[in-house]
Amino acid sequence: MKKAANIATLIVVLMTSTDVFADGFQHGNWGGHMWGGGMVLGPLMMLGFFALFFFGLVMFFRWVVRLILPLQVPTNNSALEILNERFAKGKIEKEKYEERKKVLLS
Numbered sequence: 001m002k003k004a005a006n007i008a009t010l011i012v013v014l015m016t017s018t019d020v021f022a023d024g025f026q027h028g029n030w031g032g033h034m035w036g037g038g039m040v041l042g043p044l045m046m047l048g049f050f051a052l053f054f055f056g057l058v059m060f061f062r063w064v065v066r067l068i069l070p071l072q073v074p075t076n077n078s079a080l081e082i083l084n085e086r087f088a089k090g091k092i093e094k095e096k097y098e099e100r101k102k103v104l105l106s
Contacts, residue, residue: 079104080104083100
């Protein structure tokens with residue numbers, strides 16, 4: 001009998017300590033919902049979602065821009081190519097061209 005009374009007391013204590021039976025008595029008419037950890041984690045998760053959303057949006061636009069406007073890599077002309085261009089355009093004389101070409105090829 002004593003064991004049954006202890007179990008009954010435990011059941012009553014557990015049932016009355018839950019928000020099911022305390023609805024309307026704690027935290028206004030909310031009945032205790034969204035209190036505690038949910039009040040902190042909810043806004044943090046929302047901020048994290050928006051941060052990931054905007055990061056993804058920026059990465060998407062960068063990808064689209066790279067598809068539309070491919071990177072133009074500047075050509076690094078070697079000294080010999082520049083010398084050949086200058087000679088072809090008539091900016092330097094043949095003697096200077098041959099002299100500088102020997103220096104570059106040695």
